[in-house]
Structures are given as C-alpha cells and as structure tokens.
Amino acid sequence: MKLTIIGSGYVGLTTGACFAEVGHHVVCVDNDPKKVETLLAGQIPIYEPGLEAMVKKNVAAKRLRFTTSTEEGVDHGEVLFIAVPTPPQPDGSVDLSFIEKVAREISQYLGSYRVIVDKSTVPVKTGDRVAQTIRRYAKPGVEFDVVSNPEFLREGSAVADLMKPDRIVIGGNSDRALALMQKVYEPFVSPVLVTDINSAELIKHAANSFLALKISYINALSEICETSGADVLKVAEGIGADKRIGRDFLNAGLGYGGSCFPKDIAAFIAISEQMGIPFNLLKEVQRINKRQLDRFLDSIREALWVLKDKKLAVWGIAFKPNTDDVRSSVAADLVEKLVAEGANVSVYDPKAMEKAQGLAFADKITFATSALEAARGTEALIIATEWAEFASVDLAELREVMRTPLIFDGRNLIDPVAAADFGFQYRGIGRGAIEARS
Numbered sequence: 001m002k003l004t005i006i007g008s009g010y011v012g013l014t015t016g017a018c019f020a021e022v023g024h025h026v027v028c029v030d031n032d033p034k035k036v037e038t039l040l041a042g043q044i045p046i047y048e049p050g051l052e053a054m055v056k057k058n059v060a061a062k063r064l065r066f067t068t069s070t071e072e073g074v075d076h077g078e079v080l081f082i083a084v085p086t087p088p089q090p091d092g093s094v095d096l097s098f099i100e101k102v103a104r105e106i107s108q109y110l111g112s113y114r115v116i117v118d119k120s121t122v123p124v125k126t127g128d129r130v131a132q133t134i135r136r137y138a139k140p141g142v143e144f145d146v147v148s149n150p151e152f153l154r155e156g157s158a159v160a161d162l163m164k165p166d167r168i169v170i171g172g173n174s175d176r177a178l179a180l181m182q183k184v185y186e187p188f189v190s191p192v193l194v195t196d197i198n199s200a201e202l203i204k205h206a207a208n209s210f211l212a213l214k215i216s217y218i219n220a221l222s223e224i225c226e227t228s229g230a231d232v233l234k235v236a237e238g239i240g241a242d243k244r245i246g247r248d249f250l251n252a253g254l255g256y257g258g259s260c261f262p263k264d265i266a267a268f269i270a271i272s273e274q275m276g277i278p279f280n281l282l283k284e285v286q287r288i289n290k291r292q293l294d295r296f297l298d299s300i301r302e303a304l305w306v307l308k309d310k311k312l313a314v315w316g317i318a319f320k321p322n323t324d325d326v327r328s329s330v331a332a333d334l335v336e337k338l339v340a341e342g343a344n345v346s347v348y349d350p351k352a353m354e355k356a357q358g359l360a361f362a363d364k365i366t367f368a369t370s371a372l373e374a375a376r377g378t379e380a381l382i383i384a385t386e387w388a389e390f391a392s393v394d395l396a397e398l399r400e401v402m403r404t405p406l407i408f409d410g411r412n413l414i415d416p417v418a419a420a421d422f423g424f425q426y427r428g429i430g431r432g433a434i435e436a437r438s
C-alpha cells in the first residue's frame with residue numbers, strides 16, 4: 001500500500017521504517033529541512049537499536065523516502081498518519097496546535113478519498129476535532145475519514161515493539177476506513193482490536209497511566225520496605241508471580257521519566273478535570289514518583305553530611321537504558337540537584353553522553369569516558385539509570401578506583417551482599433542500608 005507519515009520523529013520515523021519493512025511504500029514528511037537532509041543522507045538523528053539498518057535497507061529498496069512537502073505526502077498516501085508532537089502545556093494539558101496545523105495543511109491538498117490517522121498520543125475526542133477541521137478547510141465534497149491508531153512503542157525497543165506489538169488498536173467509525181486500516185496491518189501477526197475513535201484514544205492514556213501506577217505502587221511499597229526491613233525485590237517477585245498482577249513494571253527505583261509517562265499522566269489528569277471527573281488516583285501516582293527522587297537525595301545528604309565540594313560519580317543520565325534520550329530524565333534531574341548543592345559530579349552513560357551535552361548544567365559536570373573513569377577518585381557512586389553494564393561492574397576494580405566506598409543504587413542493580421563483601425557501604429531502594437563487611 002502507499003502510506004504517508006507526517007512527522008518524522010521517534011514515532012513517525014520508526015513507524016514509517018517498519019511499514020516499509022513489511023512491503024508498503026512509505027513517504028515520511030517532516031517540516032524540518034535539516035532533519036530531512038540528514039535522513040536523505042542515510043543518517044538517523046536518534047539512537048534506536050535496529051532502526052538505522054532498517055531505514056537504509058528500505059531507502060535502498062525504494063520503499064521509503066523523505067520529503068518536506070506535505071503536498072507530496074498527501075498525494076502519495078492512501079492512508080496519512082499524523083505523528084507530530086503533542087507537548088505538554090504548563091498546566092499539564094496537551095498542546096494540540098501541531099495536530100491542528102497538520103490537519104489544516106492536509107485539507108489544503110485533499111483530492112480523492114484519504115484515511116487520516118491520529119498516531120500521536122492525543123486526548124479523547126481529538127479525532128472529532130481533526131475531522132471537523134479538515135471538513136472546514138477542505139474543498140467542499142472531498143471524501144475522507146479520520147481514524148485513531150495509537151502507538152505503544154517503547155524507546156530502545158521501538159522497532160521490535162512495532163514489528164510485533166502485543167496488540168494493534170484501530171478506532172474508527174467508517175467501514176471503508178477500517179477495511180483500509182486492516183490492510184495496512186495485514187502483514188503484522190498481532191491481534192487487532194477494532195473500536196470506536198473515542199475508545200482508541202482513551203486506551204493510550206489509560207495504558208500509560210496504568211503502567212505508571214504500577215511503578216508508583218512498587219515505589220510506595222519500597223518506602224514501607226525500607227522502614228520495615230523487608231526487601232522490595234522479594235516483594236515484587238512475590239506479588240508479580242500472580243498472573244493477574246505480573247512482574248513487569250514492578251521495579252522500584254528513582255521513578256519514571258522520559259518523554260511519555262510524565263506528560264501522558266499529566267495530560268490524563270487535565271483531560272479528566274476538563275470533564276469534571278478529576279482522576280485523583282493519578283495525582284497520587286505523580287506525588288509518589290516525585291517523592292522517590294526526594295527520598296533518594298535525602299539519603300545521599302544524610303550519608304555524606306555535606307554535598308558541597310564532594311566528588312561524586314553518577315552512572316546513567318538517559319531516562320532509561322538502551323536509549324540516548326535525556327528528556328525528562330530523573331537521572332538528569334538528580335545530577336542537576338547535586339550540582340546545585342555544590343557537588344563535583346562526573347557522569348558516564350553508555351549512549352547518552354552526546355545528548356547530555358545539551359543539558360542546561362552540562363558545563364558544570366565532568367563527562368567521563370567509562371564507568372570506572374567516572375568513579376575514579378570519587379567519594380560516592382550513584383547509579384541513576386538501569387543500564388545492564390552497570391550491573392556487571394567488577395566490584396574489586398570499582399573499590400580500587402574510588403576514594404571512599406559508598407554506593408547509592410537508585411535502580412537496585414548491584415547485589416547488596418556482594419557490595420558489602422567488597423567493602424562498600426550500600427544503599428538501594430526499598431532494601432535498607434547495608435554496612436561494609438571488610
């Protein structure tokens with residue numbers, strides 16, 4: 001099929017590449033000429049495992065191309081996917097101006113029948129607004145349908161998530177549009193759930209909020225574990241073994257960050273408030289999430305007494321492993337706060353060093369070339385992102401390079417008993433403090 005993706009960011013680019021991979025002919029539109037130039041030169045502006053090879057392969061096979069022209073995109077695609085940003089406004093509600101602008105642009109070029117798909121995460125009822133806008137600005141009598149088709153991809157495994165999603169949600173009110181959408185997804189072997197537009201839109205916010213709720217649930221438990229002497233990892237294992245609950249997203253830590261969860265939870269709260277039915281449970285989810293970092297910082301302050309002029313290593317600055325994304329990263333917030341209190345912080349992240357250079361406090365931190373280099377001569381090590389390589393660190397070597405042996409493990413990566421055996425004083429999340437044994 002001929003498909004068009006408008007907006008070539010994380011979601012748009014990955015979606016476009018995966019559609020091309022299964023045999024569709026895809027045009028990706030972006031209004032940033034520099035980004036399009038980069039993509040045309042075969043470079044990918046983001047780090048996403050498997051994406052670069054997939055883009056190159058499909059560009060070479062002439063199934064994927066890039067343009068700045070919306071007109072070209074509308075002309076090409078039987079189905080037009082809108083994948084532009086939906087950033088948060090100061091009050092948490094969603095800024096829909098990019099969606100509205102694209103809807104107007106599309107309407108300008110609409111000739112024959114097109115399906116217009118909301119791929120971006122949008123508040124329930126946005127589909128109605130997009131349809132209304134297109135009807136208002138398009139030539140009279142032009143035929144089109146609007147469909148909601150939310151994405152559930154995770155950064156770092158976006159390609160795999162898109163090639164084999166747990167489910168594909170298609171929300172629409174027209175049989176003609178739904179038939180075309182089924183054809184789009186025919187090559188994918190995942191279950192398809194067809195709903196009305198409102199339900200599809202709601203599913204996205206409800207899914208992300210539920211996952212955030214799971215994280216805050218275990219994080220709230222982590223505080224109870226610390227006070228009662230229980231081990232949150234064992235508790236997570238014990239409750240996660242119940243199939244109805246599941247072990248995923250029960251890792252206690254510094255809380256969730258990234259470009260989706262914080263924004264989507266705030267948006268869902270705003271949406272519910274606009275409807276006059278405030279979703280207060282989600283406010284508690286937010287409060288617990290913020291409290292995890294505050295509590296962690298308190299435990300660092302308590303152990304080190306004074307932070308000013310202390311040499312500290314922070315491992316991880318990305319908002320989670322397998323990505324170079326530092327947007328709304330709790331690890332970055334942590335470093336910013338340590339720096340503000342006068343600590344000398346050296347940072348190492350396996351992939352996010354370049355992106356971290358763009359952070360507001362970048363000139364106030366040292367960028368190390370390896371995890372051990374970051375730890376050299378420091379008085380404490382803080383683990384902020386759950387990269388696998390940090391879990392397999394050689395504790396003997398780490399002990400060697402550090403000035404004083406303190407580990408604050410914000411992601412429960414290190415075995416506390418092993419750390420104690422190597423002479424470290426260890427603090428994890430929800431596991432209590434462990435004193436060094438030698």
Ligand code: UDX
Nearest residue numbers: 151152153154155249250251255256257258260319320
């Ligand atoms: C998320 C959703 O998973 C995805 O379905 C949606 O489309 C977009 O938002 P993503 O933002 O890429 O994807 O990150 P995810 O892997 O879900 O992790 C989000 C945050 O939660 C990270 O900061 C991570 O460190 C944290 N997290 C995750 C925990 O603290 N504990 C956990 O158990 C799981």
